[in-house]
Amino acid sequence: MTEKEICELLGRKQYKAIKESFADMNEVDLAELLERLPEKQMIMAFRLIGKEEGAETFSLMEPKQQQILVEALTERELKAVLDEMFLDDTADLLEEMPANVVERILANTDVETRRQLNQLLSYPEDSVGSIMTVEYVDLKPEMTVRDSLEKIRRVGIDSETIYTCYVIRNKKLLGIVTAKALLISDERKTVEEIMESNIISINTHDDQEAAAKLVRKYGLLALPVVDKEGCMVGIVTVDDAMEVMQDETTEDITLMAAIAPSEDSYFGTSVFRHARNRIVWLLILMLSATFTGVIITKYENAFAAIPLLVSFIPMLMDTSGNCGSQSATLIIRGMAIDEIHLKDVIRVVWKEMRVAVLVSTTLAVVNGIRIFVMYGDVRMAVLIGLTLVCTITLAELIGCTLPMLAKKCRLDPAIMAAPLITTCVDAAAILIYFSIATSLFKL
Amino acid sequence: MTEKEICELLGRKQYKAIKESFADMNEVDLAELLERLPEKQMIMAFRLIGKEEGAETFSLMEPKQQQILVEALTERELKAVLDEMFLDDTADLLEEMPANVVERILANTDVETRRQLNQLLSYPEDSVGSIMTVEYVDLKPEMTVRDSLEKIRRVGIDSETIYTCYVIRNKKLLGIVTAKALLISDERKTVEEIMESNIISINTHDDQEAAAKLVRKYGLLALPVVDKEGCMVGIVTVDDAMEVMQDETTEDITLMAAIAPSEDSYFGTSVFRHARNRIVWLLILMLSATFTGVIITKYENAFAAIPLLVSFIPMLMDTSGNCGSQSATLIIRGMAIDEIHLKDVIRVVWKEMRVAVLVSTTLAVVNGIRIFVMYGDVRMAVLIGLTLVCTITLAELIGCTLPMLAKKCRLDPAIMAAPLITTCVDAAAILIYFSIATSLFKL
Numbered sequence A, B: 001m002t003e004k005e006i007c008e009l010l011g012r013k014q015y016k017a018i019k020e021s022f023a024d025m026n027e028v029d030l031a032e033l034l035e036r037l038p039e040k041q042m043i044m045a046f047r048l049i050g051k052e053e054g055a056e057t058f059s060l061m062e063p064k065q066q067q068i069l070v071e072a073l074t075e076r077e078l079k080a081v082l083d084e085m086f087l088d089d090t091a092d093l094l095e096e097m098p099a100n101v102v103e104r105i106l107a108n109t110d111v112e113t114r115r116q117l118n119q120l121l122s123y124p125e126d127s128v129g130s131i132m133t134v135e136y137v138d139l140k141p142e143m144t145v146r147d148s149l150e151k152i153r154r155v156g157i158d159s160e161t162i163y164t165c166y167v168i169r170n171k172k173l174l175g176i177v178t179a180k181a182l183l184i185s186d187e188r189k190t191v192e193e194i195m196e197s198n199i200i201s202i203n204t205h206d207d208q209e210a211a212a213k214l215v216r217k218y219g220l221l222a223l224p225v226v227d228k229e230g231c232m233v234g235i236v237t238v239d240d241a242m243e244v245m246q247d248e249t250t251e252d253i254t255l256m257a258a259i260a261p262s263e264d265s266y267f268g269t270s271v272f273r274h275a276r277n278r279i280v281w282l283l284i285l286m287l288s289a290t291f292t293g294v295i296i297t298k299y300e301n302a303f304a305a306i307p308l309l310v311s312f313i314p315m316l317m318d319t320s321g322n323c324g325s326q327s328a329t330l331i332i333r334g335m336a337i338d339e340i341h342l343k344d345v346i347r348v349v350w351k352e353m354r355v356a357v358l359v360s361t362t363l364a365v366v367n368g369i370r371i372f373v374m375y376g377d378v379r380m381a382v383l384i385g386l387t388l389v390c391t392i393t394l395a396e397l398i399g400c401t402l403p404m405l406a407k408k409c410r411l412d413p414a415i416m417a418a419p420l421i422t423t424c425v426d427a428a429a430i431l432i433y434f435s436i437a438t439s440l441f442k443l
Helices: A003-011 A015-023 A027-035 A039-047 A051-060 A063-072 A075-084 A087-096 A099-107 A111-121 A145-158 A179-184 A208-218 A238-256 A271-298 A300-305 A313-336 A342-375 A378-408 A418-440 B003-011 B015-023 B027-035 B039-047 B051-060 B063-072 B075-084 B087-096 B099-107 B111-121 B145-158 B179-184 B208-217 B238-256 B271-298 B300-305 B313-336 B342-375 B378-408 B418-440
Strands: A136-139 A161-169 A172-178 A222-226 A232-237 B136-139 B161-169 B172-178 B222-226 B232-237
Touching (some): A003 A015, A003 A039, A027 A039, A039 A051, A039 A063, A051 A075, A051 A087, A063 A087, A063 A099, A075 A099, A087 A099, A136 A145, A136 A232, A145 A161, A145 A179, A145 B179, A161 A179, A161 A222, A161 A232, A161 B179, A172 A222, A179 B145, A179 B161, A179 B179, A208 A222, A208 A232, A208 A238, A232 A238, A238 A313, A238 B208, A238 B238, A238 B313, A271 A300, A271 A418, A271 B313, A271 B342, A300 A418, A313 A342, A313 A378, A313 A418, A313 B271, A313 B313, A313 B418, A342 A378, A378 A418, A418 B313, B027 B039, B027 B051, B039 B051, B039 B063, B063 B099, B075 B099, B136 B145, B136 B232, B145 B179, B161 B179, B161 B232, B172 B222, B208 B222, B208 B232, B208 B238, B232 B238, B238 B313, B271 B300, B300 B418, B313 B378, B313 B418, B342 B378, B378 B418
Antiparallel strands (some): A161 A172, A222 A232, B161 B172, B222 B232
16 A cells, blocks of 8 residues: 555545555564655544554654654553553653653653563663563573473563573573574473573673674574673574674775765754764865875976876776775785674785785786877886886885774774775875886986 | 694694584684684594584585585585585585585585576675575475464474564565564464565565665564565575675775775785786876876976975875865765665755855864964965855865765766775866966966
């Protein structure tokens, strides 16, 4: 159904038709559809969604629309939605809402839920604790497979996943039992007999990206989260891990383009915010680039004598910048997906230096020939060729080492990408270029 | 256990100790450990892994090591591994191995498996068919919940996932039943009664990235794959979807740095291959940059009269390049994660133009003041300010439209990133700069 059809049906009060078509829709699509409706129609349409689907649809909507709904719903409706929501989604909601809305939401949750919400909200941003969910199936080691299946039947509906169950004694995580293991094992066996005791887990205060990486690396459906005392406190599910992976990559990519990362979508970020996110690095880079200008003014005599020298500046700057950013990009991405580690620095430099030799000589020869053909000037061809070899080698060296240096200093390697590398390399390229030029042409 | 310890234990023939410690290890870690061993020790160690874990460990290893193992194992050992492997992993293996190894592998599989393998290998690279798995649980609509659980118990061990079961009649997919639904439903109900008939599926010939996106968007554990006739042929599991997501992002990021993407890891790619992947775009961009040089030579008189003009070239080129690549990066990423669509082009341009006004005036004012303070020259300050406003606005316009144009032409938007945008913007920046300069200074 399109948003137009919904509005029409709402206008003609054909609520039953809408209800029926909503029942066939996936919550993700429902949330997208509702977000495109005008405010009044959205509220009316939301009330026509089934109780269970309503809570999930609500969780999937943008904060702006969530706020409109919270403010429009009656106490009873709001409580119904909150009761069905998973706690991690409620915590996310509270983080986004203004104080008065938060108050209304908290007033509609019971004491125990409020306590758990407070706990969830106390974890630092981007930590595992802030994305974990606390609704999982816990089993005792002495339970039989039959007991366990019975428990899943009872509590399954309120757990985010039933496919990985956690065997716990005195709050400590002893092992993991998958639903698959329960289903294919003899009903009389105990959980302890069939559990996997080699556990991959993560700490509440670790980075959320580390959790996503573990989920991906080991192909997990859920990753158990333990606190400082080693007590099990929650799980990170694979769908949340995928979200984290995508968000972290987006952050890396924007940072690599010298933009301060934004939590919101492109259209969800205001023009003013966009400008602010971009201007800081632009200012830094612009002012840094004036150093290159200062170097040029020192060689005024050189290009006064041979004006042609100036015309090669853009090509030299671009080419060495591109080479540096190629190296930097490969290293940054390699470190992000754990293919390259800090201890590999010598291997990386050795590899990049050999690549630099191949790349720079090819470019130098091609460009040397072009210049000789265009201007018939051997010395100019030699100058450009030599400059290319030196600057490209230097650029690849800077490009591969700066990101690793950043990581060593516990900075995000992604800041050492194209824009910053280019600015560093430019100054070096100009200096090398005019040094060789003045000695070759005896200026 | 470290690789050194393993080698020592192997040397002292303490196989039992190794076997025991292997039994406690995750297959992912086992594969990593084995890959670090010398060839002879790796083969010995592989034989000490349990039968079930052996096949999975083998699937997780690099093609180079897989080949060594296939060549070293006896027929019987090889058959044992292949029998336990999932078909999609076997298909991946066949794609990587040389002809003689492929022959040996096929000789150790039965006729039906060979037929299925042939089918899997016939799908185009990067298509859904090439990553799907054909081992899933299929149910009939008239089966009861009890029958279904019984079937899962029987075939579960050979299926990649049992958590989503597929209801099929005459090869057509009628609905989906989760293990959760089966576990919490009355045992006497039929599958048809509890199945979800609103199905999200994908075609064998669709792009693998589309499958990964659906898995992420709808939070699925597995996505059913149908052929042209609408018959169910396989599934894409969430762990494979995560791999695809990561690989596709890496491809985008390398392409955005003007590098031809490589399937292999950074260290897995040879120096020669690295150079070849980088040089094509470098050559194109280097030769394109000479246009900018040609423009500069046309204004020789201008900078002969005012040499200071040359010193601002790097700053102007870098700043406009950075602005263009910021816009391009946001649009490319936005399109990759489906936040921005082709129909949004007007909204994007309108947003970027307002951002450009804010960004360019800020940079122009800051730089204008700096130049006035440093050189006390109002006209020069005005020149640089005006040039910045014009070039930045143009850069952001080019930066946001070129990626969308690429998508419209069915090219990968990622090629319209920083390097190409910078080269385009450079020529424009130089032209604008000297045009304003010559008219302002009446040169």
